[in-house]
């Protein structure tokens with residue numbers, strides 16, 4: 199047994215050790231990966247050492263250096279050594295986290311993480327917290343609680359009666375809503391096509407005056423989805439004004455804060471999220487900016503009872519007894535699941551409050567450094583206010599030409615070069631390169647080296 203585990207440990211250590219200098223993107227093509235991995239399943243089994251050896255060899259060329267220091271793609275984040283170590287142990291311990299009876303230590307670790315997180319993020323201490331797979335499921339879970347509670351206030355028990363015949367629930371979003379919100383609405387029977395969209399400003403922030411106007415025209419239960427951290431610009435909705443409008447209307451305010459909610463843990467950034475504690479629910483990720491391995495999302499609901507009512511398996515125990523043990527399945531959509539609180543616990547303790555603030559605040563400083571470096575490249579324009587960890591840059595070819603096509607070309611060249619990895623995106627109809635600083639391994643030198651690689655790719659011109 200130990201030989202195969204040692205093999206896995208050594209391959210993990212080798213992979214992590216080489217992250218800083220290996221090409222950041224995957225080396226193998228789709229065809230090559232299929233040729234290596236898409237094997238027939240044999241009738242007879244194989245020796246586990248051989249299987250793991252071949253797995254390592256087969257996947258290695260298809261791995262992306264995501265936990266490395268120069269991965270700036272999407273908004274993803276890496277993973278710290280402490281959280282990885284706890285993640286290995288989570289698998290080794292193999293606890294079914296759904297029930298206290300099956301995983302007593304995990305239940306206490308998660309209730310402790312919940313307390314720490316609420317303190318760290320400045321959210322109401324009595325909130326309910328569910329540990330889910332990611333922010334998609336956190337949005338779903340929070341919106342399920344919102345749907346149940348808003349309909350309960352309208353005299354309808356959606357958990358028992360379903361939506362057929364229920365009063366209409368209005369869902370209001372900003373125009374730059376993340377795609378996981380309409381997807382959650384589909385799962386919840388609220389309909390992606392029924393969202394009321396409110397205009398957003400040039401940075402993607404919901405306009406509070408437009409929200410007030412939209413709310414004035416709605417009757418019955420209303421859920422408003424605001425956003426902390428636009429996936430392109432990093433911009434945060436003006437929470438204070440939005441919360442005020444929702445309170446006047448009696449609307450439920452949900453915040454999608456997959457990465458931007460972490461600004462609340464940084465004293466210097468706290469003004470960006472002013473008023474956020476007045477919301478009713480918050481969805482965020484630990485596997486992005488907090489640098490915990492996948493999968494780790496957090497669904498937080500101010501009225502804990504509403505979260506429990508939407509998720510609980512056994513309605514007879516709707517109210518958790520004060521001081522009683524926590525059955526995780528009462529707080530999330532899952533039944534059996536892994537003990538994802540362990541890596542989170544390890545990461546929070548390793549960082550401490552100041553470490554979390556340094557991680558998030560430091561990422562913002564590195565993003566500003568990247569923006570300054572990129573802005574100095576001839577033909578480059580920064581399209582966003584770099585308030586958080588995101589930079590959007592667009593490239594004009596020298597001598598004129600199609601900037602969308604040229605920006606795409608620069609992105610492709612940078613990806614091929616392998617010094618760093620970023621992706622293209624579209625912002626307000628314009629093609630951009632999106633630079634996201636979310637990994638804790640990144641240093642100033644990594645930013646400078648990456649900016650130089652991007653400058654070289656843009657300097658080659660458009661042919």
Ligand SMILES: *Cc1c(COP(=O)(O)O)cnc(C)c1O
Nearest residue numbers: 332333334376378429454456483
């Ligand atoms: C990433 C992201 C999500 C989805 O989170 P997952 O962890 O990938 O499920 C939702 N909203 C925003 C704003 C995001 O950036």
